[in-house]
Amino acid sequence: MATTPHIPPVTRRASNDGAGAVVVASDEWAKQNGKSAIATVLAYGQVADDFAYLARTPAKAAMQALEKVGKKPGDVDLWRSTRPSHRWRSTRCGCSRSTRDNVNVNGGAIALGHPIGASGARIVGALVHELRRRGGGLGCAAICSGGGQGDAILVEVNGG
Secondary structure, eight states: OBBBBBBBBGGGOOOOOOOOOOOOOOHHHHTTTTTTOOOOEEEEEEOOOOOGGGGGGGHHEEEEHHHHHTTGGGGOOOOOOOOOHHHHHSTOOTTTTOOOTTTTTTOOOOHHOEEEEHHHHHHHHHHHHHHHHHTOOOOOOOEEEEEGGEEEEEEEEEOO
Protein backbone atom coordinates (compact mmCIF):
# COMPACT_ATOMS: atom_id res chain seq x y z
CA MET A 1 0.00 0.00 0.00
CA ALA A 2 1.42 3.35 -1.00
CA THR A 3 1.55 5.89 1.77
CA THR A 4 0.12 9.36 1.51
CA PRO A 5 2.25 12.16 2.92
CA HIS A 6 1.04 13.45 6.29
CA ILE A 7 -1.53 10.65 6.72
CA PRO A 8 -0.25 7.41 8.24
CA PRO A 9 -1.81 4.28 6.68
CA VAL A 10 -3.55 3.22 9.91
CA THR A 11 -5.79 6.31 9.89
CA ARG A 12 -6.80 6.15 6.23
CA ARG A 13 -9.73 4.09 5.17
CA ALA A 14 -9.98 2.57 1.74
CA SER A 15 -12.90 2.99 -0.57
CA ASN A 16 -15.46 0.30 0.09
CA ASP A 17 -18.32 -1.01 -1.96
CA GLY A 18 -21.32 -2.25 -0.10
CA ALA A 19 -25.04 -2.45 0.19
CA GLY A 20 -27.29 -2.72 3.17
CA ALA A 21 -30.93 -3.02 4.09
CA VAL A 22 -32.81 -2.84 7.34
CA VAL A 23 -36.45 -3.90 7.65
CA VAL A 24 -38.46 -1.56 9.85
CA ALA A 25 -42.02 -2.60 10.65
CA SER A 26 -44.71 -2.00 13.23
CA ASP A 27 -45.44 -4.63 15.88
CA GLU A 28 -48.88 -5.00 14.31
CA TRP A 29 -47.46 -5.80 10.86
CA ALA A 30 -44.92 -8.22 12.32
CA LYS A 31 -47.60 -10.15 14.23
CA GLN A 32 -49.92 -10.27 11.20
CA ASN A 33 -47.09 -11.68 9.11
CA GLY A 34 -45.70 -14.17 11.61
CA LYS A 35 -42.53 -12.18 12.28
CA SER A 36 -40.95 -11.08 15.51
CA ALA A 37 -38.95 -7.93 16.09
CA ILE A 38 -35.34 -8.27 17.14
CA ALA A 39 -35.07 -4.62 18.23
CA THR A 40 -37.24 -1.63 19.03
CA VAL A 41 -36.39 1.86 17.80
CA LEU A 42 -36.78 4.19 20.78
CA ALA A 43 -35.65 7.48 19.25
CA TYR A 44 -33.46 9.09 16.64
CA GLY A 45 -31.50 12.32 16.38
CA GLN A 46 -30.39 14.45 13.45
CA VAL A 47 -28.13 17.47 13.63
CA ALA A 48 -26.11 19.59 11.25
CA ASP A 49 -23.00 21.67 11.75
CA ASP A 50 -20.40 23.36 9.63
CA PHE A 51 -18.43 20.81 7.64
CA ALA A 52 -15.27 21.64 9.62
CA TYR A 53 -17.00 20.19 12.70
CA LEU A 54 -18.34 17.04 11.04
CA ALA A 55 -16.56 14.79 13.56
CA ARG A 56 -18.70 15.99 16.45
CA THR A 57 -22.11 15.62 14.79
CA PRO A 58 -22.64 11.90 15.60
CA ALA A 59 -22.27 12.57 19.32
CA LYS A 60 -24.61 15.56 19.13
CA ALA A 61 -27.21 13.45 17.29
CA ALA A 62 -26.83 10.69 19.92
CA MET A 63 -27.43 13.21 22.70
CA GLN A 64 -30.53 14.47 20.91
CA ALA A 65 -31.91 10.92 20.63
CA LEU A 66 -31.17 10.20 24.29
CA GLU A 67 -32.84 13.42 25.45
CA LYS A 68 -36.03 12.52 23.54
CA VAL A 69 -36.57 9.48 25.78
CA GLY A 70 -35.09 10.83 29.00
CA LYS A 71 -31.92 8.73 28.87
CA LYS A 72 -28.31 9.65 29.56
CA PRO A 73 -25.12 8.37 27.89
CA GLY A 74 -24.43 6.20 30.94
CA ASP A 75 -27.65 4.27 30.24
CA VAL A 76 -26.30 2.99 26.92
CA ASP A 77 -24.86 -0.53 26.95
CA LEU A 78 -23.26 -0.46 23.47
CA TRP A 79 -22.26 2.30 21.07
CA ARG A 80 -21.63 1.94 17.33
CA SER A 81 -20.20 4.81 15.37
CA THR A 82 -18.39 5.53 12.17
CA ARG A 83 -16.02 7.56 14.31
CA PRO A 84 -12.97 5.73 15.67
CA SER A 85 -13.49 4.53 19.25
CA HIS A 86 -10.87 6.81 20.78
CA ARG A 87 -12.38 9.82 19.05
CA TRP A 88 -15.89 8.84 20.16
CA ARG A 89 -14.83 8.59 23.79
CA SER A 90 -13.18 12.00 23.62
CA THR A 91 -16.26 13.84 22.31
CA ARG A 92 -18.11 16.20 24.58
CA CYS A 93 -21.25 14.08 24.71
CA GLY A 94 -20.59 13.04 28.28
CA CYS A 95 -20.12 9.41 27.30
CA SER A 96 -18.38 8.64 30.56
CA ARG A 97 -19.32 4.95 30.36
CA SER A 98 -17.73 4.66 26.91
CA THR A 99 -14.86 2.22 27.07
CA ARG A 100 -13.08 -0.24 24.83
CA ASP A 101 -15.68 -2.75 25.96
CA ASN A 102 -18.72 -0.87 24.70
CA VAL A 103 -17.71 1.30 21.72
CA ASN A 104 -17.30 -0.32 18.29
CA VAL A 105 -16.56 -3.60 20.04
CA ASN A 106 -16.07 -5.60 16.84
CA GLY A 107 -14.17 -2.92 14.95
CA GLY A 108 -15.07 0.46 13.57
CA ALA A 109 -15.27 2.02 10.12
CA ILE A 110 -11.54 1.80 9.49
CA ALA A 111 -11.42 -1.93 10.27
CA LEU A 112 -14.76 -2.94 8.74
CA GLY A 113 -15.24 -0.38 5.99
CA HIS A 114 -17.47 2.62 5.54
CA PRO A 115 -19.36 2.04 2.28
CA ILE A 116 -21.27 5.13 1.18
CA GLY A 117 -24.99 4.44 1.42
CA ALA A 118 -24.57 1.25 3.43
CA SER A 119 -22.76 2.33 6.60
CA GLY A 120 -25.94 3.14 8.51
CA ALA A 121 -27.43 -0.29 7.89
CA ARG A 122 -24.09 -1.93 8.70
CA ILE A 123 -23.61 -0.24 12.06
CA VAL A 124 -27.26 -0.65 13.14
CA GLY A 125 -27.16 -4.34 12.18
CA ALA A 126 -23.88 -4.88 13.99
CA LEU A 127 -25.22 -3.09 17.08
CA VAL A 128 -28.46 -5.10 17.23
CA HIS A 129 -26.74 -8.44 16.73
CA GLU A 130 -24.05 -7.73 19.33
CA LEU A 131 -26.70 -6.66 21.84
CA ARG A 132 -28.58 -9.92 21.14
CA ARG A 133 -25.36 -11.90 21.62
CA ARG A 134 -24.89 -10.20 25.01
CA GLY A 135 -28.46 -10.88 26.11
CA GLY A 136 -30.05 -7.55 25.19
CA GLY A 137 -29.78 -3.95 26.24
CA LEU A 138 -29.81 -0.37 25.05
CA GLY A 139 -27.69 0.62 22.07
CA CYS A 140 -26.94 3.75 20.12
CA ALA A 141 -25.64 3.85 16.55
CA ALA A 142 -24.34 7.19 15.29
CA ILE A 143 -22.92 8.27 11.97
CA CYS A 144 -21.56 11.38 10.32
CA SER A 145 -22.95 11.88 6.87
CA GLY A 146 -22.69 14.22 3.94
CA GLY A 147 -21.37 17.71 4.45
CA GLY A 148 -21.76 18.18 8.21
CA GLN A 149 -24.77 16.07 9.15
CA GLY A 150 -24.92 13.67 12.07
CA ASP A 151 -27.54 10.98 12.62
CA ALA A 152 -28.15 8.60 15.51
CA ILE A 153 -30.64 5.90 16.43
CA LEU A 154 -31.37 4.51 19.86
CA VAL A 155 -32.51 0.88 19.93
CA GLU A 156 -33.52 -1.59 22.61
CA VAL A 157 -32.96 -5.32 22.28
CA ASN A 158 -34.72 -7.73 24.63
CA GLY A 159 -32.77 -10.92 25.14
CA GLY A 160 -30.82 -12.94 22.64
